[in-house]
Amino acid sequence: MVQFVVCDPAVGGSIELAVDSLSQFPLGEESFPDYEIKMQKGSPLPENVVALSAMLLGDDDWWFRVDDEEMLFLLAVQYQRLEQRLVDFVERIIAHNKIVGKYKIPYSDSETPFGHSAAVALALHEKGHIKLYIRYLKTLDLNVEVYTAAAIHHLFKLHGLCPETIELACARVLSCAGQWGIEQIADIFKGLKDAPAYSQFQQQLKFYDKDFLNKELFLGFFAEAMED
Numbered sequence: 089m090v091q092f093v094v095c096d097p098a099v100g101g102s103i104e105l106a107v108d109s110l111s112q113f114p115l116g117e118e119s120f121p122d123y124e125i126k127m128q129k130g131s132p133l134p135e136n137v138v139a140l141s142a143m144l145l146g147d148d149d150w151w152f153r154v155d156d157e158e159m160l161f162l163l164a165v166q167y168q169r170l171e172q173r174l175v176d177f178v179e180r181i182i183a184h185n186k187i188v189g190k191y192k193i194p195y196s197d198s199e200t201p202f203g204h205s206a207a208v209a210l211a212l213h214e215k216g217h218i219k220l221y222i223r224y225l226k227t228l229d230l231n232v233e234v235y236t237a238a239a240i241h242h243l244f245k246l247h248g249l250c251p252e253t254i255e256l257a258c259a260r261v262l263s264c265a266g267q268w269g270i271e272q273i274a275d276i277f278k279g280l281k282d283a284p285a286y287s288q289f290q291q292q293l294k295f296y297d298k299d300f301l302n303k304e305l306f307l308g309f310f311a312e313a314m315e316d
Contacts, residue, residue, distance in 0.1 A: 089122070090122050090123065090124055091121045091122065091123040091124075092123070092124055092125075092126050093106050093109045093110065093123060093124070093125050093126065094106070094126045094128065095125065095126070095127050095128065095156075095160055096128045096131055097127055097128065097131045097133055097159065097160075097163055098131035098132055098133075099131075100167055103160065103163050103164050103167065103170070104164075104167070104169075104170060106125065106160055106164075107160070107161075107164050107170060107173060107174065107177070108173075110123075110177070111173070111176075111177045111180070113194075113202075115180075115181065115184040115194050115202070117188070117192055117194070120194040120202070123196075124156075125155075125156040125157040125160055126156060127156040127159055127160065133163070134163070134166060136166075137159075137162050137163060137166065140162060140212065141154045141159070141162065143242065143245070143246075144238075144242055147238075147241070147242075150237070150238040150241040150242065151238060152235055152238040152239055152242060153235055157196060157200075157205045158205045158208070158209065160205070161174065161205045161206045161208075161209035161210075162209050162212070164206075164209065165209050165210055165212075165213040165214075166213075171210070171213075171214075174206050174209070174210055175210065175217070175220060177203065177206055178203050178206050178207045178210065178220055178224055179220075181193075181194075181202060181203035181224070181227075182203075182223055182224055182227055185224075185227035185228070186227055190227060190228055190229040191229060193227065193228065193229075199234040199235070200234070200235065201228050203224060204224070204228075204235070204236075204239075207220060207221045207224040207225075208221065208239045208243075211239075211243055212242065212243065212246060215243075215247045215250060215252040215253070216252065218243065218247070218252040218253065218255065218256050219252065219255065221243075221256070222255065222256055222259045222264065225259065225264045226259070226263055226264060230264060230265070230266025230267065230269070231266060231267060232267075233266045233267050233268065236266060237266075237267075237268045237269075237272055240256065240260060240269075240272065241272070243256065244256075244276060249280075249283075249285040251288075254285065254288055254289050254292060255292065255296070257273045257276065257277075257289055258289065258292050258293050258296040258297070259296070259297070260272060260273050261273050261293065261306060261307070261310045262293075262296060262297040262300050262302075262303055262306050262307075263297045263300045265306055265309075270306065270309050270310050270313050271313055273310070274310060274313035274314050274316070277289065277314065278314060281314075293307070
């Protein structure tokens, strides 16, 4: 039976209750519920959330689905009192995913790993949360990614090249490469080979993911992608 989590986007208490409901879900493979977020329609949304949603939906090449669950977390991060609760929510999922392994993690639906909506919303809201997003990504099976590349594209678009996104670029070339990571990061840096940010990226890449077994192989793939 589907468990519905209903939320009024204009009421902070309703958003808080919805987040609390998701936070209490059992994460085990046998006990994780079939659920659906139901956002009440017609309620006014904050202008900054409307603008962010339009950005995520407005790029045909990097279209990112903003469903009711993603909207819930885009709204939730606007409340300072909920920010740490969302961090704790993602941390709990990271801990679980590490225990069970990337092939047994819970999914919100057939395409979206549970917690991805929250992790993305946090990283979009504050670049300091990109480190948490990277740690979350490392628990996923990125050989089957649907919205990850689009989420990462919009993080670079929103925050630009900064220490946090440069670390994300390093992860995306190595342990978080997945299906599209190497090509995606190469496309970002191809026109910036003389820029200070590219030098910073190259330097950090040397020391990043030291224990990643395929590091030299993936660095070779990235070098090839930069020349294509």
